[in-house]
Amino acid sequence: MSKKDIFVLGIETSCDETAAAIVKNGREIVANVVASQMESHQRFGGVVPEIASRHHVEQMTLVLEETMRRANMDVSKLDAIAVTEGPGLVGALLIGVNAAKALAFAHRIPLVNVHHIAGHIYANQLVQEMKFPLLALVVSGGHTELIYMKEHGVFEVIGETRDDAAGEAYDKVARALQLPYPGGPHIDRLAKHGKPTIDLPRAWLEEGSYDFSFSGLKSAVINALHNAKQRGETIRPEDMAASFQASVIEVLVEKTIQAAIHYRVKQVLLAGGVAANEGLRTQLQKQMKQLPEVELVIPPLSLCTDNAAMIAAAGTVLFQQGKRATMALNANPSLLL
Amino acid sequence: MKVLAIDTSTFVMGIAIVDGQVVKGEMITNLKKNHSIRVMPAIEALLQECEVSPQDLDRIVVAKGPGSYTGVRIGVTIAKTLAWTLRIPLVGISSLEVMAANAKYFDGVIVPLMDARRGQIYTGLYKAEGGNIQSVVADQVILATEWANELKSYNEPILLVGNDSVLHEAVFVEALGHSVQVASATFHNPRPSELAWLGMNREPEDVHTFVPNYIRLAEAEANWLARQQERAEG
Numbered sequence: 001m002s003k004k005d006i007f008v009l010g011i012e013t014s015c016d017e018t019a020a021a022i023v024k025n026g027r028e029i030v031a032n033v034v035a036s037q038m039e040s041h042q043r044f045g046g047v048v049p050e051i052a053s054r055h056h057v058e059q060m061t062l063v064l065e066e067t068m069r070r071a072n073m074d075v076s077k078l079d080a081i082a083v084t085e086g087p088g089l090v091g092a093l094l095i096g097v098n099a100a101k102a103l104a105f106a107h108r109i110p111l112v113n114v115h116h117i118a119g120h121i122y123a124n125q126l127v128q129e130m131k132f133p134l135l136a137l138v139v140s141g142g143h144t145e146l147i148y149m150k151e152h153g154v155f156e157v158i159g160e161t162r163d164d165a166a167g168e169a170y171d172k173v174a175r176a177l178q179l180p181y182p183g184g185p186h187i188d189r190l191a192k193h194g195k196p197t198i199d200l201p202r203a204w205l206e207e208g209s210y211d212f213s214f215s216g217l218k219s220a221v222i223n224a225l226h227n228a229k230q231r232g233e234t235i236r237p238e239d240m241a242a243s244f245q246a247s248v249i250e251v252l253v254e255k256t257i258q259a260a261i262h263y264r265v266k267q268v269l270l271a272g273g274v275a276a277n278e279g280l281r282t283q284l285q286k287q288m289k290q291l292p293e294v295e296l297v298i299p300p301l302s303l304c305t306d307n308a309a310m311i312a313a314a315g316t317v318l319f320q321q322g323k324r325a326t327m328a329l330n331a332n333p334s335l336l337l
Numbered sequence: 338m339k340v341l342a343i344d345t346s347t348f349v350m351g352i353a354i355v356d357g358q359v360v361k362g363e364m365i366t367n368l369k370k371n372h373s374i375r376v377m378p379a380i381e382a383l384l385q386e387c388e389v390s391p392q393d394l395d396r397i398v399v400a401k402g403p404g405s406y407t408g409v410r411i412g413v414t415i416a417k418t419l420a421w422t423l424r425i426p427l428v429g430i431s432s433l434e435v436m437a438a439n440a441k442y443f444d445g446v447i448v449p450l451m452d453a454r455r456g457q458i459y460t461g462l463y464k465a466e467g468g469n470i471q472s473v474v475a476d477q478v479i480l481a482t483e484w485a486n487e488l489k490s491y492n493e494p495i496l497l498v499g500n501d502s503v504l505h506e507a508v509f510v511e512a513l514g515h516s517v518q519v520a521s522a523t524f525h526n527p528r529p530s531e532l533a534w535l536g537m538n539r540e541p542e543d544v545h546t547f548v549p550n551y552i553r554l555a556e557a558e559a560n561w562l563a564r565q566q567e568r569a570e571g
């Protein structure tokens with residue numbers, strides 16, 4: 001039996017990036033195009049859903065064309081089209097979903113719906129083959145989750161945030177420190193020049209829980225800044241950034257290590273936009289040395305932030321497992337993994 | 338020439354296949370249901386019934402707004418993607434013009450309208466001549482009361498068309514009295530066959546740069562511009 005290569009087109013529009021990519025056999029990026037709208041949203045201090053949706057309509061076919069051009073392929077030759085069904089901004093998701101449906105219909109190509117977080121996890125597959133059972137720490141502007149996978153395509157959320165996502169906390173603290181949006185990279189950069197001298201809480205929650213909570217920490221930062229101001233003292237923003245970052249990272253890393261031990265995993269994956277955070281990467285690498293038998297995989301920055309190659313990678317596995325979406329596929333802003 | 342027309346700018350979902358001079362098939366519903374779920378299955382079913390494959394299509398015509406932002410975007414995204422991947426021309430037609438086309442044998446001026454909340458409407462002024470429709474006043478968003486007053490300067494019978502006409506009928510009757518009438522219920526749903534017809538001979542759009550005509554800026558954008566203005570005036 002001959003083994004034919006599988007080419008899957010991924011489409012991702014869940015937030016403020018219009019993205020398309022072609023991945024071969026679920027592992028190899030053939031073309032990967034991301035049109036970011038970040039500049040457009042910067043003046044609003046955050047992503048404005050209606051504006052994001054408008055940009056997606058402007059960019060979608062251009063991004064698709066550029067992807068096909070770079071891959072030197074025709075849409076009709078694709079084996080499947082994978083699209084982010086959710087979660088995300090509904091108006092934004094709708095553009096990708098409807099474009100994907102139109103393409104699948106026009107060329108009678110199988111359509112596969114993909115969960116955005118599954119995509120983030122499968123970004124790792126573009127770097128290193130996944131080994132099961134594994135644990136994925138997914139941290140982004142909208143998510144902070146620990147996911148256990150015993151095999152391909154099966155996801156078990158063992159921990160998640162009970163309030164703000166880690167990335168959200170970063171943005172809010174950045175605002176309190178009067179740093180521009182998006183705040184994550186600025187805090188990461190400042191933290192390198194500061195010392196964690198301010199005592200901030202760590203939300204461990206109940207014994208044995210892998211859940212997270214960042215809203216208390218965010219409030220503690222705002223209170224500390226406020227109180228210092230009242231007393232006429234100044235807190236060095238570098239020190240506050242370092243203290244905040246230390247608190248976030250300690251909890252993220254510690255819970256990941258505990259879960260990795262408890263679930264006896266072979267691999268730990270870091271995924272999502274906050275994976276770009278140098279402090280988190282460094283600390284996770286350092287702490288994972290306690291578990292030499294567990295492999296740590298951290299994808300390059302370009303695959304940590306939202307992209308469509310990860311959607312195509314996840315879509316390939318689901319496609320091979322027989323998952324198909326119909327023409328009635330809808331965007332689902334609160335889709336569960 | 339086989340034309341596929343798509344209109345999802347209001348609660349009315351319309352799909353049509355027009356082949357040259359023949360309207361082969363047309364599907365219209367006026368339901369508060371999700372366009373994203375229903376449009377592609379409707380297109381698929383209609384093409385199948387009409388025995389037209391996507392590759393047989395020669396042109397896509399889409400209602401480009403104004404209307405529900407999300408609704409318009411669904412139709413426009415599907416239309417753009419199909420036109421791009423099938424390498425066929427794409428034409429965008431005003432959603433209000435499609436509505437007005439329902440009254441293309443009316444002797445007077447035609448006022449298509451959609452509710453735009455807070456007393457405002459999306460509307461325009463159209464006139465029919467020999468079964469052809471012409472724009473007299475460009476599509477706009479305006480207070481219904483204000484628009485009714487402006488219409489006083491037209492010394493002709495006025496016809497309101499569109500499902501939201503009934504919501505604003507009283508305002509127009511008060512300002513314009515007997516010269517205004519509302520089309521019957523059977524004329525309110527914009528017809529996708531008319532949309533296809535209107536787009537049959539129009540100049541195609543550039544598929545990539547084509548965007549909906551929202552008429553309004555996104556709210557955040559409008560607020561931002563207002564703040565910039567305030568700052569400039571200091």
Ligand SMILES: [Zn+2]
Binds near residue numbers: 120273
């Ligand atoms: Zn993401």
